[in-house]
Amino acid sequence: MKRTTFPTLLKCAVAALIAGSSLAASAAMTAQTDRLIVKYKDSNASSMSALAATGLSTGRQAIITRAGQEFGLNLKHVRTTALGAHVLKLDRAMNTGEVAKVAAELAARDPMVECAEPDRIMTRLTTPNDPLYTSQWDYFEAAGGMRLPLAWDKSTGAGVNVAVIDTGYRPHADLAGQILPGYDFIANTAFAADGDGRDSDAKDPGDSVIAGQCGVGIPAQDEPSSWHGTHVAGTIAAKTNNGVGVAGVAFGAKIVPARVLGKCGGYTSDIADAIVWASGGAVSGVPANANKARVLNLSLGSTGTCDLTTQNAINSARSRGAVVVVAAGNSNMDASTDSPANCKGVIAVAAVGRNGGKASYSNYGSVVDVAAPGGDTDAGIVSTLNAGTTTPGADSYGSYIGTSMATPHVAGVVALMLSKNPKLTPDEVEAKLKSTARRFPSPCAGCGAGIVDANAAVDAAMSSTKVTAAASSQ
Template identity: 70%
Template sequence: MSHHKMSPVLKLCAAALVAFGSLAANAAPQDAAQTKVITQTDRLIVRYKDAVDNSKGAMPARALTAARQALMARSGQQLGATMRLLRATATGANVMQLSRAMSIDEARALAADLAARDPDVEYAEPDRVMLPLFVPNDPMYTQQWDLFDAKGGMNVPAAWDKSTGAGINVAVIDTGYRPHVDLQGQILPGYDFITNATIAGDGNGRDSDASDPGDNTYAGQCGTGIPAQDEASSWHGTHVAGTIAAKANNGVGVAGIAYGAKIVPARVLGKCGGYTSDIADAIVWASGGAVTGVPANANKARVLNLSLGGSGACDTTTQNAINSARSRGAVVVVAAGNSNINAANSNPANCAGVIAVAAVGRTGGKASYSNYGSVVDVAAPGGDSGAGILSTWNAGTSTPAGDNYGYMMGTSMATPHVAAVAALMLSTNPNLTPDEVEAKLKSTARAFPAACSGCGAGIVDAAAAVNAVAAGATVTPPTQNEVEPNNSISVANPVNVSGTVVKGTLYGTTDNDYFVVQVPAGKTLTATLTMNAGSGSTDYDLYAYNSAGTQLAMSTNGAGTPDAVSVANATSATSPRYVRVRYHTGVYGASYSLKFTW
């Protein structure tokens, strides 16, 4: 963002995209009217239809053709801005640096104008800024009510007999980390993905040092009135990391839920938050994908924790990164948000394929600040009414000082509880898929002991979840075969159960397979297409439509790369969505698998 002032998308809640998560434990949770949102950006994300997904093998950014630059210049003239190529994202989009900061609405208008002018644009959207979300013999274990309390806790001690998370890496995509005695030996090499030196606060852009130099801000630093007054550093990522993997039985401090697991820190949030494009690259890298200019991650994470968020719909850039991570087997756990609103308006909680987490207090009821709604999957302890979540912290108010412990509350704190339980499950059964982890978390969650409307399937029960997968009761996705004729919307094959895998075949250039899903209100349908063994270089493409036949999404990746489309039903009633598999190149008669989730 060079020297432009930026308003935060979400502000730290004891830490929050910038991070959802934290409110100091003794502070009153912010309500929706108090939530601070970064409403400006100085970047645009543009992906062209001929772009190459770089996540399977990094490629340099493609230079823009003169024709494309000319169309960008004409679009920019409408709003008095110019654009220059900054870099390429891991999924093949271009990050464009604008010559001035503008409101999100202005940036959306600019993106829409560019897409209208240039038929080669697959999508264009603002590069929005996200914020962090706050709100054994270990001497402080007795203060960790979130692990054992009968009402608001997660029944963690009973899970430790079966699993401690050994062998599983959890990526904390956040503000970085501070070295801490209770995290000694728990932190693996990470990466600092912040491209803007002003946000980074460490004097440079991207580098291999994921440590947190502090994210304190002065009044008005992030935009007019944001923050309203000087704010101390949050040490948000360190708090999240401690909840997941602080050492246990070491006679020091607190116990992490998955204390046998390791943390892979990916620093994406700094002063005033972090860009969507940087967060997306971190998601790809942490899960084992390639990012241009960044060394390969030698410690692939099976679980990604995103205690961060912003408002509005799920960005295409973020969804593509999540799809990429899931294709490598990563479980993506995200905070529902701290604005006491429907999480359908909170990003990335409203993205497809994630486990969205609401927060409960010690009573087991909904935390006053927690978002809610049909996109929420489960709930976990986040703290409320003075009973916060205790974890590792730092004593510095701006720059780092000594080791410390602190209470925070927010959905940022609830999220690592669920990420840690996912690590316990995967340590017990490494063959679990992301969908199986989610299904077991939901099916074993316990009922809410107090009111928690819109908080998902229940409060995560660590012991029950681990026992379910230890018993070998893995979820076998339902399957069905494609049935001809189904070459148009009018004769589409119905798919009725989320998680269903359809087996099908195309026999020529004119063959198309259509499927229809009745998508519930507020849900997002995701369809993922993979070619089966023996298909060689055959390439099929994927499209999604509404009932009027209007194309809503498409995926045209090359041979050997899965295709995925996601379409939301933002209405208040169930609505049909149609998915089409189309032949592109290769051998006739090759078979495919198409998985549907919603």
């Protein structure tokens, strides 16, 4: 993991409209329009001139008037489009979901309607005003990025909790209001370095190490405290469009911090308990988690097979619907030798650099599911940090590289997906991430199905919602 610091700083579907009496709540969100588009079966582009000149027949205008009256509206013909559809103006602006109901009413009254739909108002794609966003190539660049701006117009992750099972967190201006109550699972007081063992304070006191602190012959840590969990949390859910710092992948989501890594790392037993607790399971001696997480981010690992303790914890979390996203490892070797990447039921994430090819350090192999931006020597991943060298200091921002950085990108995208379709199972989430991942633009052998495409993944989640809704209405 390398650290670079920054100073603080159209196809119209009438059937869907007819079936969708509750369409406003599920699809329209808060967008408004004062127009709708109607296409008749006997209209075509070749008759455009005549349509433009004559407008609508008296009979059709009468049907339109009656349909509008059902909603207390007056509908006026405005013009004919290039392909022969008619634009109708409402006498007031309405939620697009409500306009869809008007369109459905019109279609139900006139069998000659081929399609009727809101004339939606398009806007430019979401572009955050956070000053370091321009450095977040991992979100928007064509080669190594994840097409997040497109996804943000559909989902921000609202309503989803993501557990960051890591070093804890530091309070940070760019995470204000994003952190839910967490827990410190480090039982070993020497590792914990906060004066006690397990407690309800998940804040990170620092993990710098002096020579011999983690065992005889083990040297001092080469760099200051990592504030690793704070960096991961910022990638997932940093406040966005607040004119400060960076943007988060799922800035509408919330973070549940579970502190498991201290000065010398973290024990499997503590990590397993955190996995169970974060997903809503019971852990003896630990208060229940009031903010169950649907996504668990584990940017951690160790060489070896997947032990039964970890696998059982993962199975337990999955049984409660939690999606477990883990780092593939940073040893440039087969990830089958790294746990928990080699555990069953997880989404193992490799890292790509800015060119979209395998990062020099990233593990690879058959256990890897997908890849995401982790940065490389030419460009890292910018996120929230702390300026303290050993103990906490001021808020700051910094650039890290590693599969630890790739993993929260995927966890954030999962939050975007679940926000739109909370009924998705862990297996369905994984399948959709893989099926929508885009091809690697540069070599990335053993990096899974491709680079996670946030926009396509959210579309796939939303498509499942529509299919489910249509099935339930039949």
